Amino acid sequence: MKYISTRGQAEALNFEGVLMAGLARDGGLYVPEAFPKFSADDFRAMRGLSYAEIALRVMTPFVGDCIAGADLKKIIDEAYSTFVHHDVSPLVQIGPNHFLMQLYHGPTLAFKDVAMQVLGRFYDYVLNKRDKHITVVGATSGDTGSAAIEAIRGRSRTSIFIMHPHNRTSEVQRRQMTTVDAANVHNIAVKGTFDDCQNILKAMFNDHAFRDEIALSGVNSINWARIMPQIVYYVASAIQLGAPDREVNFTVPTGNFGDIFAGYCAKQLGLPIEKLVIASNSNDILTRVMNTGEHKLGEVHPTMSPSMDIQISSNFERLLFDIYGRDGAKIASLMNELKETGEFNIDAALLADARQLFAAQRVSEDETLAAIRKVYDQTEMLVDPHTAVGIEAAWREIKTADDKATPMITLSTAHPAKFPDNVEKATGVRPPLPKHLESLYELDERFDVLANDVDVVKSHIRAKLADEVPA
């Protein structure tokens, strides 16, 4: 299988190539040149299989001949054995024909583990084959950093540096990163915001000499290898509820558009998805663009669902590429317009087509708290604020749906114990941390506080690498 860039200029790569490249050299994102197709019988044959077995079937055509079948199976089996729930993505019913898909049973309690646990092992596999070492640098507002650190800790061919905004993450999120004691793990607290961290990261990627010097790689969801493993849980859950002989709907708490784009990919494989609902918090650029066609950047508002506090949803470019008939030159010009003017508009007829599949809902802070409370009152279950945004959006869609026979699956993206303060505020109940994280508050933290300055961060990374990697 080949992957092409959404901006039409970069060379096509195979799976191994896109895994290592992350972003394409023309600034675009890699997508499959053509989606593999699964027949109804292919899906029926997955009924009753384990999560890992379904994962192997779904990922094989995307990986192509880059990883031998037996090795891919081993990677997948090991990755999902780190999850405490045997089903990896269990469904729990919370209302008539409404299900939550719990994606937070991995080591760091958010859905990011589902992809990151295989990504860390893919890196090892390819680096061993190539006899290479890479430096992963990432910026995080919360969940990506801990999931990446957990997946890469202790791996000899990879060093990882994660920048988080100093004093601006939740304490649980920070401790999950800074209490990891491994020589290849480095935490940097930048005196600035998440946007500052991201700007430093982009500047490093654009400094080609530095990029080559440290063999820089990235673990955010612009990397196709982050999206691909997420397609699996859409397939697995739909099959449990009767696909391919019954349609399903999904509602997805959305920030960078990576997770819901994986749902779109599942639809391209042939899975009968009727609606994909984008659930936004008050950072609602995606809701606005789907409802009006106007894609206009605003200010980032801090909310109680911080992993969705984002203005530029990078993966939206992948959908836009398909909306515009895979015209890379057109996407490059829209992205240029966005950079110059802060906005662009989607053609009305093309948008109307996209809205056959996508719906979008914005959920306020008050509505988020109310949803946490209502779920608790009705089911005695605690849900985190990101999940609550999804649930409220799903309730609205269910209320107005013409066809109530199609089940709704809302993605539950984080464990409530990751955001205990707001869960307690809504319900009066403080969710306890799972057993394997009970010691989080007793462990020593390790991080360096650095100025918001790319040169300071670069020198720091060079110095740490010199200590860590024998020359």
Ligand SMILES: *Cc1c(COP(=O)(O)O)cnc(C)c1O
């Ligand atoms: C990352 C994250 C999201 C948003 O996912 P995207 O792929 O960025 O749209 C939602 N909820 C939680 C808990 C997250 O960590």
